[in-house]
Amino acid sequence: MAESSTAAPAADTTRPARGRRPRLPAWWPWGGGALLVLGCLGLQSQLYSGQERTVTTVFMFVALAAAWNLIGGYTGYACFGQVGFFGLGAYTTVILMVHARLSFWIALPAAAVVAAVFAAVIGLPLLRLKGHYFAVATLGVAEGLRELVTNVPRWTGGGSGATIPSTGDRAVTPWLGNDGFYLLFLGLAVVCAVVVALVSRGRTGYALRAVNQDEDAAAAMGVNTTVAKTVAFAVSAALTGAAGAAYAFQQVTIYPQRLFDVDITVLMIVMVVLGGAGTVLGPILGAAGIAIASEYLRQHLPEAHDLTLGALIIIAVILLPQGVVNFARDAVRTRDFSLLSNVRRYRL
Amino acid sequence: MSQFLQATVYGLLQGGLFALIAVGFSLVWGVMNVINLAHGSFVLVGAYLAFELNRRIGLDPFAAMVPVAAALFAAGYLVQRGLINLVVKAPIFITLLLTFGLNLLLVNGLILIYSGDYRSVTTGYAADGFALMSGVRVPVGRLLAAVVALLLTLALVAVMRRTRTGLAILATGMDRGAARLMGIRARHVYALTFGLAAAMAGAAGAAVSAVGTFNPADAGRFTLFSFVAAVLGGLGNMYGALIGGMVLGLVEAWGGQLLPGTLVNAVAFAVLVAVLAVRPEGIAGRAFYSSRVEV
Secondary structure: OOOHHHHHHHHHHHOOOOOOOOOOOOOHHHHHHHHHHHHHHHHHHHOOHHHHHHHHHHHHHHHHHHHHHHHHHHOOOOOOOHHHHHHHHHHHHHHHHHHOOOOHHHHHHHHHHHHHHHHHHHHHHHOOOOHHHHHHHHHHHHHHHHHHHHOOHHHHOHHHOEEOOOOOOOOOOOOOHHHHHHHHHHHHHHHHHHHHHHHHHOHHHHHHHHHHHOHHHHHHOOOOHHHHHHHHHHHHHHHHHHHHHHHHHHHOEEOHHHHOOHHHHHHHHHHHHHHOOOOOHHHHHHHHHHHHHHHHHHHHOOOOHHHHHHHHHHHHHHHOOOOHHHHHHHHHHHOOOOHHHHHHHHOO | OHHHHHHHHHHHHHHHHHHHHHHHHHHHHHHHOOOOOOHHHHHHHHHHHHHHHHHHHOOOHHHHHHHHHHHHHHHHHHHHHHOHHHOOOOOHHHHHHHHHHHHHHHHHHHHHHHOOOOEOOOOOOOOOEEEEEOOEEEEHHHHHHHHHHHHHHHHHHHHHHHOHHHHHHHHHHHEHHHHHHOOOOHHHHHHHHHHHHHHHHHHHHHHHHHHOOEOHHHHHHHHHHHHHHHHHHOOOOHHHHHHHHHHHHHHHHHHHHHOOOOHHHHHHHHHHHHHHHHOOOOOOOOOOOOOOEOO
């Protein structure tokens, strides 16, 4: 993946490197990431249109997983309503482009801002909840948003869907085409990964990890936990909202059932957890791995692909509960690469 | 007025069924701190088993509750022993993901076997009804389902409070470390708990098959209802789940009368979020396990 190598500095800041690790120049993750992005920039001309759409979907999930990682991975708040921000961004775009007839390039940042403001407003009461309660509350917000969108058809088209005019005179912004959306989602994925990398290295990243490990202790050490959590939630929502806006324009016609599908949230979580929560690289690897596996299964096992995906998730969760990146880091450090001893850690 | 009364009756009957589904979900959540996203698919497995028993040997769906519950108890025990116990000490996302994978597996397995078509089990009496008063009709099938659901829920509470096994489950839920030191086999107790929850879900599924149509995609709805009922009632509190289920049934029935379209769901979720933000311990009082020590 393009921006994968931006992860290494974050990994280093979370856990100081031991002396024997081979030294690489400090700029290599950024340089390597830039090289990979350049490679992806040339890739779209080499792919069939079907493959190109698959890779575009992978980029979207990289962006979504990176965004969820901020609130779920670093801060440790299991947000089960992330898809609410996705749908909110999508429907903000629809309303702005269809009713206000604004350009997509205004609607995209507007969608991010709307999602961020909404997250900050609901975050103030909801981020006081812990654990499962936060998970259920955010799930309730997302489901409530879906019902709301379904029931104001004058603005959103309701359950029968809304269409963004994308060709001819009625189009405020012409549809971007497969190549255009490839580049748009690549850009979004890069932005999300860079934002996460910067947050991870900065003061906020330390505050978020402190909140994750022990919120009371973090507060006692002078971390303003409310501000840190709300900022993480809002930034995560903004990135998700932007992805939703781009997805809405790509799909042209959108339906609330699809845009607020709880499965999208769960996919984000699966990707982050299996890749490695709280790392920059993990969600990127997880998103790419699962999106590609899912697409492969869809083509080769059309009947049973969800079933196989379920079985794979079960196996992966049992063997690698802390995610690929965290497992690899600990395994390298302790020289213990056995998956069985990994299972023993969490077994009852 | 009679329309309102009819909605109330319908809501209470539906609420009884919700309560039976939610009580197992709440038990697993309270005792093991596991949110079982596959709970709704257990309900459907129960419904399809009842459907199959009815088709093959003509068994009445309410009589089928017994073999269905037994089968799901065994399945639930094995799932907990073989899968969930392996990750029960990991962070909460992990068990969530595991049960999500299980849900995908079960729902899509059901779709493969039975397709996505709506099914139902028809009995001679379930659609009959009697008039409670002018304009208020009580369908026999739903009444039977609600009464059985209530009895099963109360029986579960009695088992938990009165029997050695029930007390072992409660003790393990309060403090797993201390329970193990007292000689309780936590692995076995967890598996029993999960088996009981699955059995309740299966019994509820058999009742669902008798009172209406169902298809594999309903699993998510049932899980969500149990979620809401369990939270409204307070985590792990079984009487709370009963009350939560009733409240949910009533809100759904009244909302369907008063509000256009599916806006009632939006209201239900708004109530849920408000309850969580203001009274996270649920409307029925404090959570059963207020001080949890994880060992």
